Amino acid sequence: MFGYNGKILDIDLTREKVEEVRVEEDVLKRFIGGRGLAVKILWDRLGNRWEEIDPLGLENIFLALAGPLTGYYPGARICISGKSPQSNGIVGSTVGGEFALELRCAGWDGVIVTGKASSPVYIFIKDEKVEIRDAGHVWGLDGKKTVLKINKEVRGELSRLWPTVGLWREPGLIYIGPAGENKVRIAAVMSKWTHAAGYGGYGAVMGSKNLKAIAVKGTKPLPPVADKSRVLELMDKVAKLSYANDEWRRWGTGYGGYSYGADTSSEPIRNWQEEWHDNVDYGVDKFERRIWVKRYWADYGCPTSCLKIAVVKSGPFKGAITDNPDYELQAYLGANLGVFKPEENAYISSAIDDLGLCGIQCGNILGFAGELYQRGILSRNDLNGLELNWGDSKAFTKLAEEIARRNGIGNILAEGTYRAALTIGKIKNVNLLSYAIQSKGIAVGAHGVRSGLDYPQQVSYACSVQGGDHTSIAGLPIDGPLWNTELSMIAADSGVVCAFNVWSLKILFEFINSVTGWSISRDQWYNEIALRILQIQRATLLLGGPDIYWNPLVDDDNPERFYEPLPSGPCRGKSLNRENVRKTVREYYEAVGWDEYGIPKSEILRRLNLEDVDKALDKVRRRIRGI
């Protein structure tokens, strides 16, 4: 077997038992790694009683999986998964950094964590050595302090155990902030202060297991590949493409805060009440001159280095340290809150990083709260005394803290936009779902679809098995480009590689084959492998539970707001057409083998050898179709 270590760590925190799981090659061939393998493991272990599993309960499983390409393909990422406390399905959420590389060099392809520790712990891995360590002294600490403390402690431990080999470097580290500890459903799994696996809410899953962090140091080489000279050539090819397409190198996605407003009218502004702005003070050149102190910041092996380090060194927002911010956070922790100043945007982002919240989900819910305040539905009294005026970055940051600590209204908002809309709606006796800009419990990424000028299309979020995730969008044809179809993105998420370095799907598939020695064809990918992964994800999403169940006839749709005409800018008046959307949803169902109720058909499931999934879906068929 090439490209894999062939083993995964299986750690039971309840029994404090560490085991090694070997994964057979035929399983890997069908599920690859990362998101695909997570789906397989979750279905095998929890599939028969999926609806009963509480994502924040004892039985959920936390997964951090690399893939065969991780470390070879430029730009390493780890894929985080489990039953999502946001969608109740499965989300594959990837985050960059050195964690995945260290894990692979320690001889593992991933980590599975089950059960719950009796008190806060972190897991320390050094090659074969695995230790569950007390985390009492780091529990409650913000992201910055957590990283510094654990880095120091692990290096100290490595030096104590292996004192003569020279200086030890810091470990690869994933961790949670206070939000994850408090099981906030919009908590992220964090890395390197500013990186987040945000979609899915897996920070809360770590918190529910009393797991503060996983630190890993690997001292071995990456596992051997099948065709080394070809892999090295492909690595070089990808790097050269990244150098040639240099807008992400130059700006990261930091051009977006201005561009997606001014150029494409697709930026969330004040909870998506508008999507156009021409605020030149929010231009990437301003960010660059005012707050970027380092223009190229990369994760392992990455030729793109889309991250830029931003520091606010003076003025009332002094002390903020974050990356760019990238476009998603420029939009959600800026424009969506009526904030259009680089240093204020960095200030909110830095705070959200420290709290360990997902910047997208949190900015979405802060905007939701902002609109309820604007409309007089939530008062200052409701909001723990905060006056949530658009543009007041300190007030919004304070509310984010209340969410992370589950104080007052924060305790309701901590449940995420969808659940909070239901709860507050009940209290206020009004339907608030029309202000919730989400899909199946997951906030919609900061790329609007009304103008038709940005990359997502009218069913991108409506039909995605990862809800509002802007990196895994549904589209037709289903074997289309990476940024238009989930089946293609599943390749990057299972690889596991950074989608920002995927310039050609052809190269990506050749990479998979050169690393593993297999000969997966394009046809096999779209008609079998990726389609199988998608069907299981869809099945778990429809099985849902235990608190919320989705009905595709209602929930495979865009947020209500996207049917309102855009009120401003060159695309003024544009909106989605309901009938058109419904028609495309049905076309999409047909293309991926789902019936008119959005449920995977028995025939396709049987063709993909998913008889057990088909059987489990009988429950969904009864609930939705009444048969």
Place this chain on the structure above:
Amino acid sequence: MLHMSGGIWIARDYLKCSGCRRCEIACSLHHEGEIWPESSRIRIFMLIPGLEVIHLCTQCPEYPCVKSCPSSALSIDEKTGAVIVDRGKCSGCGVCIKSCPGEIPHLHPGEGYVVICDLCGGDPQCVRICREGGWNALWITRKEFFKNTFKLYARKPEEMTMDLLFNLYGDMVEV
């Protein structure tokens, strides 16, 4: 291949280092034929996120590591000035590591002999890939009369991290 009188030196710009570690990939591919981060002669430390510390041999004029070796396993390459490790003679005792003001040498994680930058015989692969990427955090410079100045770059990662901290984050981060 660069031939310069008095040898060559790898200059380094910490603030330009992206932390991509493609230099480590190039180094371990050149020396080991594999991607093996902890065997790399050049290592990037990131004790604090964003503060990348480039850690590799500076070829101090006094060569304390060579002098300290009890097994005569270290020698100096006449052409480049690099420290050359004789794997057969090295016992992995670690004395050279302690003698280095930056504790830069480290033991090969697989075979236990000490690894020190050999300047790839005059064409350092880390420099090549860093230049190719356009970061220019590493480049080749002449040694000339700056020998003692170059040696200053042999410092421990903790100290260099604190310097970079002062530069980039100031007192905004408590350590």
